[in-house]
Amino acid sequence: MSSLDQQHLDHLDQLEAQSIYILREARVRLKRLGLLWSLGKDSNVLIWLCRKAFLGELPFPVAHLDTGLEFPESYEFRDRYTKEWGLNLIKDECPPIEMTDPTLPPGTRVAARKSLGLAAALEKYQFDGLITGIRRDEQATRAKERIFSPRGLDGSWQAANQPPEFWDQFTIERAPGTHMRVHPLLAWTELDVWRYIQREEIPLVPLYFAKDGKRFRSLGEIGITFPVDSNASTIEEIIEELENTRTPERAGRSMDHEAEDAFERLRTTGYL
Amino acid sequence: MAPAATLAAPRAEAPVLAPRKAQAPYPIVIVGHVDHGKSTLIGRLLHDTDSLPEGRLAELQKVSSQRGLELEWSFLLDALQIERDQGITLDTTRIWFKTAKRPYVIIDAPGHREFLRNMVTGASGADAAVLVTDAERGVSEQTRRHAYLLSLLGVTKVIVAVNKMDLMGHAEAAWQAVKDEVSAYLAKLGMQPLYVIPLSARHGDNIATRSQQMGWYQGPTLLEALDLLTPPAGRADATFRMPIQDVYRRGDRRMAVGRIETGRIRLGDKVEIAPTGQPATVASIDTGRGDGEQFARAGQSAAISFIEDAALARGQIIAPAGHMPHLALALRVRAFWLDSEPLVVGSRLTLRLTTAEHAVVVEKFERIVDVENLNDADTQELGQGGIAEIVLRSAAPIAFDPHTDLPITGRAGLARGTRIVGGAVVLGAAENAASVKGPVTAVDSSVDRAAFEARNGHRGGVLWLSGLSGAGKSTVAMGAQRRLFDDGWRVLVLDGDNLRKGLNKDLGFSPAERLENVRRVAEVAKLMAENGSVVLVSLISPTAELRALARSIIGDGFHEVWVKADVNTCAQRDPKGLYAAARDGKIAQFTGVSAPFEAPTSPDLVLDTAEFDIPTTTELLIAHIRRNLALDQADGHAVGI
Numbered sequence: 001m002s003s004l005d006q007q008h009l010d011h012l013d014q015l016e017a018q019s020i021y022i023l024r025e026a027r028v029r030l031k032r033l034g035l036l037w038s039l040g041k042d043s044n045v046l047i048w049l050c051r052k053a054f055l056g057e058l059p060f061p062v063a064h065l066d067t068g069l070e071f072p073e074s075y076e077f078r079d080r081y082t083k084e085w086g087l088n089l090i091k092d093e094c095p096p097i098e099m100t101d102p103t104l105p106p107g108t109r110v111a112a113r114k115s116l117g118l119a120a121a122l123e124k125y126q127f128d129g130l131i132t133g134i135r136r137d138e139q140a141t142r143a144k145e146r147i148f149s150p151r152g153l154d155g156s157w158q159a160a161n162q163p164p165e166f167w168d169q170f171t172i173e174r175a176p177g178t179h180m181r182v183h184p185l186l187a188w189t190e191l192d193v194w195r196y197i198q199r200e201e202i203p204l205v206p207l208y209f210a211k212d213g214k215r216f217r218s219l220g221e222i223g224i225t226f227p228v229d230s231n232a233s234t235i236e237e238i239i240e241e242l243e244n245t246r247t248p249e250r251a252g253r254s255m256d257h258e259a260e261d262a263f264e265r266l267r268t269t270g271y272l
Numbered sequence: 273m274a275p276a277a278t279l280a281a282p283r284a285e286a287p288v289l290a291p292r293k294a295q296a297p298y299p300i301v302i303v304g305h306v307d308h309g310k311s312t313l314i315g316r317l318l319h320d321t322d323s324l325p326e327g328r329l330a331e332l333q334k335v336s337s338q339r340g341l342e343l344e345w346s347f348l349l350d351a352l353q354i355e356r357d358q359g360i361t362l363d364t365t366r367i368w369f370k371t372a373k374r375p376y377v378i379i380d381a382p383g384h385r386e387f388l389r390n391m392v393t394g395a396s397g398a399d400a401a402v403l404v405t406d407a408e409r410g411v412s413e414q415t416r417r418h419a420y421l422l423s424l425l426g427v428t429k430v431i432v433a434v435n436k437m438d439l440m441g442h443a444e445a446a447w448q449a450v451k452d453e454v455s456a457y458l459a460k461l462g463m464q465p466l467y468v469i470p471l472s473a474r475h476g477d478n479i480a481t482r483s484q485q486m487g488w489y490q491g492p493t494l495l496e497a498l499d500l501l502t503p504p505a506g507r508a509d510a511t512f513r514m515p516i517q518d519v520y521r522r523g524d525r526r527m528a529v530g531r532i533e534t535g536r537i538r539l540g541d542k543v544e545i546a547p548t549g550q551p552a553t554v555a556s557i558d559t560g561r562g563d564g565e566q567f568a569r570a571g572q573s574a575a576i577s578f579i580e581d582a583a584l585a586r587g588q589i590i591a592p593a594g595h596m597p598h599l600a601l602a603l604r605v606r607a608f609w610l611d612s613e614p615l616v617v618g619s620r621l622t623l624r625l626t627t628a629e630h631a632v633v634v635e636k637f638e639r640i641v642d643v644e645n646l647n648d649a650d651t652q653e654l655g656q657g658g659i660a661e662i663v664l665r666s667a668a669p670i671a672f673d674p675h676t677d678l679p680i681t682g683r684a685g686l687a688r689g690t691r692i693v694g695g696a697v698v699l700g701a702a703e704n705a706a707s708v709k710g711p712v713t714a715v716d717s718s719v720d721r722a723a724f725e726a727r728n729g730h731r732g733g734v735l736w737l738s739g740l741s742g743a744g745k746s747t748v749a750m751g752a753q754r755r756l757f758d759d760g761w762r763v764l765v766l767d768g769d770n771l772r773k774g775l776n777k778d779l780g781f782s783p784a785e786r787l788e789n790v791r792r793v794a795e796v797a798k799l800m801a802e803n804g805s806v807v808l809v810s811l812i813s814p815t816a817e818l819r820a821l822a823r824s825i826i827g828d829g830f831h832e833v834w835v836k837a838d839v840n841t842c843a844q845r846d847p848k849g850l851y852a853a854a855r856d857g858k859i860a861q862f863t864g865v866s867a868p869f870e871a872p873t874s875p876d877l878v879l880d881t882a883e884f885d886i887p888t889t890t891e892l893l894i895a896h897i898r899r900n901l902a903l904d905q906a907d908g909h910a911v912g913i
């Protein structure tokens with residue numbers, strides 16, 4: 001037997017294999033799948049994993065919920081890799097801010113446009129399953145998520161009443177008119193994502209890499225996402241930086257911090 | 273084949289550092305009774321190891337004081353508003369931290385009984401557990417239940433944390449009392465705590481730093497105990513199993529995709545595919561590492577193609593030639609139940625064993641466990657949070673491994689419809705059950721159904737006549753048989769009483785035996801119908817479950833006929849003197865007297881023998897059969913003769 005046969009699966013191999021397993025389950029269980037592509041590092045990894053899971057293809061549409069507020073570099077990236085990866089891209093515009101819940105804090109309202117855009121896309125394309133790249137280590141309410149997470153009629157998340165999920169037996173029950181969120185990256189950490197990007201050489205929007213002492217650690221809309229101080233201009237340096245940092249990943253996202261329950265309110269009403 | 277990288281991510285000009293290998297975090301679940309301090313312990317562990325992200329402590333302080341509380345460590349994990357408002361954990365969550373030795377992922381689990389499903393969700397992902405027990409209140413209901421569930425989930429490395437030692441004056445005797453009680457309980461489950469650590473989560477004693485207050489304690493702190501845990505054994509050396517998730521086509525190649533749960537495989541390996549046992553030879557392996565892959569091993573998701581044109585389907589298990597999983601129609605399982613509606617004998621479930629799904633019926637409870645003392649509970653139903661040993665019966669063979677041999681192919685989720693309501697580990701095939709022995713490959717009939725039907729001039733089918741004893745099932749069936757036979761039909765009667773003299777003479781009248789009775793009769797009727805006959809089954813079949821079982825075995829050609837007459841009418845007729853005997857207590861479990869009859873809710877035909885005379889009901893039955901089973905003239909066949 002060769003050494004490859006003996007070799008242990010490393011941590012990234014295990015994460016990859018588990019995510020592929022989840023994606024293939026989603027494909028079996030759900031008929032009209034869509035993948036939400038934020039153009040950020042996590043959803044790029046997701047697309048990469050899909051192409052492995054489905055042997056080089058991406059057999060369902062990829063939706064970018066466009067607020068019109070992405071950085072120019074992000075739009076450039078989107079258009080280039082839509083072509084190179086052969087994606088079936090949906091890029092509908094999200095409803096304007098005036099249509100969001102006025103009692104939410106301002107930064108949270110910008111994010112809430114995405115929830116509305118999501119609801120519109122669900123209605124228009126009749127998705128019964130949405131694959132997204134959220135991770136448990138990003139945020140304390142995301143840490144409570146299931147891998148297969150059933151949504152209510154209005155896309156809402158019943159955080160206090162989630163079904164059991166064990167031994168890779170995922171919930172397949174959905175009420176009519178509702179959809180399932182599928183979270184293949186839930187078990188990954190930010191560092192795992194970067195190490196995987198490094199290993200697989202997955203392309204990224206250049207804004208993640210430091211320029212003039214600043215870089216984006218989490219990429220969102222202009223005006224509600226802010227760069228952090230950093231000199232990490234390569235993947236190796238970013239990994240090095242993350243191994244030593246104590247700043248949380250989403251520190252540069254205003255909607256996480258405007259009120260104690262702002263993010264939970266966003267999420268229970270359908271946000272990622 | 274990995275998608276080719278079309279653009280390398282921006283890279284430094286400087287020489288690339290050898291990437292440090294990411295180590296898998298060791299997953300630890302924290303379990304125990306509600307309010308015994310699980311979430312507090314985790315919060316404190318993270319804080320004392322300096323693992324909290326910047327700003328987090330200040331945020332916790334703020335939300336605690338907003339609720340008029342001192343610093344509430346549990347809020348680190350209890351992130352939902354409802355959890356903070358009620359002061360309990362509702363759902364499981366995860367948090368990462370690392371020691372000098374290795375990274376960990378800590379899984380918080382709720383202790384409230386109502387959220388047991390969330391505890392199971394959390395604990396199922398762990399390789400070791402910390403069982404938190406309040407020193408003041410001692411071992412409580414969920415301490416025991418969680419310990420039992422850990423053993424079912426295969427989490428057998430258990431550290432016991434005796435918490436809130438501050439409330440007991442840090443006295444050794446308080447710790448000793450809990451230690452004895454927990455150890456005795458775990459011993460009955462075949463487990464032994466690795467360490468029993470006296471600590472105070474709120475004050476950080478014996479979490480990351482040794483307590484000044486408990487000098488009498490010589491063992492490790494919690495943090496030291498975690499670092500002393502040994503990693504779980506790899507699964508690559510066990511027997512190869514790959515359950516098929518899906519079948520993909522690439523050109524004219526078909527590939528079975530799935531995750532290798534145990535063992536390894538290489539090109540050219542001879543395999544067998546359970547449950548049919550069809551042989552195959554591995555032609556290609558693709559785990560996404562690029563062309564020319566030769567091997568794959570436990571934990572990898574793979575796509576495998578075969579030299580032979582094998583019939584592949586989701587739910588099959590690929591196994592090495594000569595090492596197939598076991599096959600059985602009835603399984604003994606140890607199950608935990610999470611649904612609010614209790615499980616009873618006769619309940620129908622879907623057994624989800626890896627990717628296979630089997631419709632099963634609860635045939636009997638061998639034992640329902642009283643979690644308090646591990647004795648047999650005196651109950652006939654399995655309530656929420658309960659644990660029992662059960663026999664589950666399926667109409668089709670189930671491929672499985674005993675969970676002590678191969679845990680992953682020896683366990684299953686239990687679903688009601690599509691809702692997951694419990695889980696089970698497989699102890700083995702049910703004894704005395706009609707297990708399928710060895711690999712079974714069905715042989716096709718040399719005459720197909722259409723050919724039988726063309727010759728007979730009618731379709732095959734099963735008329736399932738249910739009803740009370742004395743309702744007239746046999747009389748109507750025999751009358752119809754004679755008439756149809758005279759008209760040239762191929763028609764026969766399977767009569768319950770007659771069958772109990774031969775095929776079913778080993779069976780009594782308990783629910784389980786009635787189930788087996790129905791299963792056998794349905795299987796026989798199905799064979800006959802497939803061979804073109806009209807089968808009149810005359811069998812009391814008193815419950816909806818029994819009739820549903822028959823329907824599920826027979827399928828399309830099943831017609832449910834209710835031969836209807838009330839108990840009083842039947843008792844008056846009492847052709848065999850059975851009602852009199854039952855009323856005198858000489859016959860136990862007599863349907864209509866001492867055992868229930870559930871009236872069919874949507875039968876295909878009702879023959880009311882109290883209302884109409886026998887010739888009329890016989891005529892009705894014959895008309896129903898002709899209408900449904902005769903081939904019409906348009907097909908070029910005669911109707912009847």
Ligand SMILES: Nc1nc2c(ncn2[C@@H]2O[C@H](COP(=O)(O)OP(=O)(O)OP(=O)(O)O)[C@@H](O)[C@H]2O)c(=O)[nH]1
Pocket residue numbers: 304305306307308309310311312313344346359360361362381382383384435436437438439471472473474475
């Ligand atoms: N005196 C004292 N109180 C403690 C200690 N540890 C936890 N507590 C308190 O016990 C209460 C319950 O603690 P939690 O951590 O929420 O308990 P839990 O086990 O996570 O509860 P559930 O998750 O709801 O099952 C809180 O008020 C804690 O402050 C301790 O060491 N000493």
Ligand SMILES: [Mg+2]
Pocket residue numbers: 310311312346360361380381382383
């Ligand atoms: Mg808790």
